[in-house]
Amino acid sequence: MKQKIFVKYISELINCIKVNEFHTIIKYILCICFILKGLILTINYKLKRGRVKYHQILNHYNIDATINHINRVYEDYIKYIPNSTDLFRDKRILEIGTGDNLGIALKFISQEAEFVLTIDKYYIIRERKKEQTLYDKLKRDLNKKQQKLIENTINFENEIQLNKKKLNYIYGVGVENLNFLNIDKAFDVIVSNAVLEHVDDLDKAFLEMDKILKPGGWMIHRIDLRDHEMFSGVKLHPLTFLTVPHLIYKIIRKNLNTPNRKLIDYYRNKMVEINYDYKILITSIIGMQEEFTPFRENLNSNEKKVKNSLKLLENFQNRLKMPFKMKNKHDLIISGIFLIAKKKLL
Ligand SMILES: C[S@@+](CC[C@H](N)C(=O)[O-])C[C@H]1O[C@@H](n2cnc3c(N)ncnc32)[C@H](O)[C@@H]1O
Numbered sequence: 001m002k003q004k005i006f007v008k009y010i011s012e013l014i015n016c017i018k019v020n021e022f023h024t025i026i027k028y029i030l031c032i033c034f035i036l037k038g039l040i041l042t043i044n045y046k047l048k049r050g051r052v053k054y055h056q057i058l059n060h061y062n063i064d065a066t067i068n069h070i071n072r073v074y075e076d077y078i079k080y081i082p083n084s085t086d087l088f089r090d091k092r093i094l095e096i097g098t099g100d101n102l103g104i105a106l107k108f109i110s111q112e113a114e115f116v117l118t119i120d121k122y123y124i125i126r127e128r129k130k131e132q133t134l135y136d137k138l139k140r141d142l143n144k145k146q147q148k149l150i151e152n153t154i155n156f157e158n159e160i161q162l163n164k165k166k167l168n169y170i171y172g173v174g175v176e177n178l179n180f181l182n183i184d185k186a187f188d189v190i191v192s193n194a195v196l197e198h199v200d201d202l203d204k205a206f207l208e209m210d211k212i213l214k215p216g217g218w219m220i221h222r223i224d225l226r227d228h229e230m231f232s233g234v235k236l237h238p239l240t241f242l243t244v245p246h247l248i249y250k251i252i253r254k255n256l257n258t259p260n261r262k263l264i265d266y267y268r269n270k271m272v273e274i275n276y277d278y279k280i281l282i283t284s285i286i287g288m289q290e291e292f293t294p295f296r297e298n299l300n301s302n303e304k305k306v307k308n309s310l311k312l313l314e315n316f317q318n319r320l321k322m323p324f325k326m327k328n329k330h331d332l333i334i335s336g337i338f339l340i341a342k343k344k345l346l
Pocket residue numbers: 055058073096097098099100119120121122124173174175176192193194195198199200257
């Protein structure tokens with residue numbers, strides 16, 4: 001069966017060469033490169049760290065850029081939530097996909113959160129000196145009371161030490177394995193930024209998050225639905241990743257943390273399925289350089305930006321693999337979302 005599929009891909013490739021479909025050739029060459037890159041990285045991880053993947057350092061480790069990133073992520077959390085001033089005070093918060101620093105967690109602490117747990121599936125290479133400078137800078141921007149809250153939570157003068165009653169960081173646990181923590185209904189708020197698009201088993205992830213969230217609690221997830229520059233990075237169409245056959249994409253994803261290709265409709269259906277009150281805001285659409293400010297609930301087909309985006313999709317939709325090809329046009333052009341959901345009271 002697999003041999004047949006392989007022969008089908010090869011003949012598709014040969015066909016493309018014949019008809020000069022250069023972008024398809026480039027697409028397949030890139031796919032082969034991704035598969036090889038994934039294999040090399042995996043061998044490297046296994047040699048270095050055993051079973052916990054040794055993820056590469058994230059790309060924004062310029063201190064000022066990181067501070068801007070933290071502030072932007074945090075401000076979005078409070079900007080789009082009703083009565084958000086009280087959202088974090090005295091609350092137990094779970095942050096999924098910490099990344100390379102505890103900046104967001106510290107922002108919650110400075111807003112009088114009772115406790116923050118931050119988890120990541122992978123160990124991220126940390127630059128301790130820069131991390132210390134980062135926390136110092138973050139702290140300096142706060143008022144005296146907030147600074148005190150930070151000081152009671154983290155000591156970063158010599159080495160970074162956490163007061164684990166206020167803030168804890170665990171790595172090696174993915175959101176789909178939250179049951180490892182063995183605590184049900186323990187958190188008031190669950191947040192993540194640019195994480196859910198990397199998760200393999202999102203159904204399991206939502207099941208686990210639902211278990212761990214208290215009734216009346218909130219989930220806030222910002223999700224990047226783009227191709228993470230897999231193909232758009234070399235100027236191919238931004239939806240090229242939705243044209244890659246499922247088997248090939250699965251092989252690429254096995255070893256590289258590329259997006260899971262779940263689009264806005266998945267999250268909409270999931271919220272209905274788990275019976276949450278929810279709102280999904282659109283942060284961006286394909287072909288647009290900047291994000292929408294403010295994020296919006298609907299797209300207006302008469303607006304220029306939306307028209308341009310739909311035009312970009314128009315000649316390309318036929319190339320998409322099933323089921324993407326059959327999806328609603330507006331759903332296909334949405335390249336980023338902000339999901340706000342509230343678990344109903346019992
Ligand atoms: C693009 S980074 C975002 C990091 C951070 N939230 C930020 O905004 O800078 C994605 C993060 O999600 C983590 N991650 C990927 N899959 C995960 C999973 N299944 N469970 C928890 N974290 C995951 C990665 O290790 C990485 O730290």
